[in-house]
Amino acid sequence: MSVNPITPTISLTEAGKRHGFLRLPYSRNDSAWGSIMLPLTVVVGGAGPTALYTGGNHGDEYEGPIALQHLAAELRPEDISGRVIIVPYMNYPAFRAGTRVSPVDGMNLNRSFPGRPDGTATQKIADYFQNVLVPMADLVLDYHSGGKTLDFLPFACAHELDDPAHHAACIAAMEAFGAPYSLRLREIDNVGMYDSAVEAQGRLFVTTELGGGGTATAKSVAIARRGALNLLRHIKILPGEVEPAPSVTLSMPGDDCYHFAGAEGLFEPVRDMGDQVEKGDLIARIWPSDRTGAAPAEQHAQRSGLIAARHFPGLIQMGDCLAVIAERGA
Numbered sequence: 001m002s003v004n005p006i007t008p009t010i011s012l013t014e015a016g017k018r019h020g021f022l023r024l025p026y027s028r029n030d031s032a033w034g035s036i037m038l039p040l041t042v043v044v045g046g047a048g049p050t051a052l053y054t055g056g057n058h059g060d061e062y063e064g065p066i067a068l069q070h071l072a073a074e075l076r077p078e079d080i081s082g083r084v085i086i087v088p089y090m091n092y093p094a095f096r097a098g099t100r101v102s103p104v105d106g107m108n109l110n111r112s113f114p115g116r117p118d119g120t121a122t123q124k125i126a127d128y129f130q131n132v133l134v135p136m137a138d139l140v141l142d143y144h145s146g147g148k149t150l151d152f153l154p155f156a157c158a159h160e161l162d163d164p165a166h167h168a169a170c171i172a173a174m175e176a177f178g179a180p181y182s183l184r185l186r187e188i189d190n191v192g193m194y195d196s197a198v199e200a201q202g203r204l205f206v207t208t209e210l211g212g213g214g215t216a217t218a219k220s221v222a223i224a225r226r227g228a229l230n231l232l233r234h235i236k237i238l239p240g241e242v243e244p245a246p247s248v249t250l251s252m253p254g255d256d257c258y259h260f261a262g263a264e265g266l267f268e269p270v271r272d273m274g275d276q277v278e279k280g281d282l283i284a285r286i287w288p289s290d291r292t293g294a295a296p297a298e299q300h301a302q303r304s305g306l307i308a309a310r311h312f313p314g315l316i317q318m319g320d321c322l323a324v325i326a327e328r329g330a
């Protein structure tokens with residue numbers, strides 16, 4: 001059996017705070033014995049649980065990396081009971097390139113689990129989380145946003161899980177995060193996801209979608225930072241009460257929540273994010289990108305609800321996710 005070649009440059013267990021790297025050997029044309037160096041901070045205080053916080057699973061999503069830079073700088077071992085492992089740029093090559101998937105091997109980290117110790121760079125990162133870091137963790141927070149091609153209402157998310165106790169604990173953690181929206185989600189495409197890998201190990205798992213468009217805003221960063229601290233309070237790594245924040249509960253009960261473009265061209269949103277729409281409402285037009293005088297393709301709401309996500313760029317391709325409509329309430 002292969003052994004994962006990633007090694008931390010700092011202790012994952014010794015008391016105190018350390019900044020270092022996960023070093024992944026990566027031999028290539030411009031560096032024969034080179035490495036990919038994933039930044040890592042480990043803060044170990046008194047006895048208590050372990051939280052594993054990650055951003056940059058997709059390389060073009062920024063609220064998580066920003067919030068985790070703050071946390072890595074500010075968290076003090078004397079203030080915590082337990083351990084916090086912080087990896088702000090999980091798929092580091094993708095983060096450096098500002099792209100969703102890795103430029104090294106073209107792989108999407110969040111579709112690469114459980115990974116392979118003898119695979120590509122992305123598969124090795126997945127395997128290291130799967131077999132080393134996640135087993136150490138009681139709680140995993142993985143920040144996402146829409147990246148360059150999607151934009152989201154700011155929500156924390158827990159998945160529908162089969163085990164009722166595990167499900168309830170993940171819902172409670174999601175609510176403690178305190179995003180403006182809290183979503184109960186059934187994934188449409190969960191094969192190879194970090195989410196499913198963590199949940200299958202029985203860990204508490206919270207993920208987010210906090211915005212998108214390939215950037216962050218002051219508001220979305222504030223949500224990300226508050227959520228990081230709230231979750232640490234929720235599992236008693238930090239003392240004190242969870243800072244209360246009003247949150248609207250959303251659910252995506254069926255496949256018809258997801259709207260995919262039926263044509264390619266110039267994307268005209270007719271309704272905006274956060275708007276309440278009724279089934280059958282016109283939500284977008286897609287105009288031909290090669291002529292005038294031809295009618296646009298019309299996209300209608302497949303169900304009633306709130307527009308919780310939308311395609312971000314001005315041009316859209318056939319089959320792109322155009323909008324997601326969520327229902328209020330669990």
Ligand code: CA
Binds near residue numbers: 058061144146147
């Ligand atoms: Ca993402």
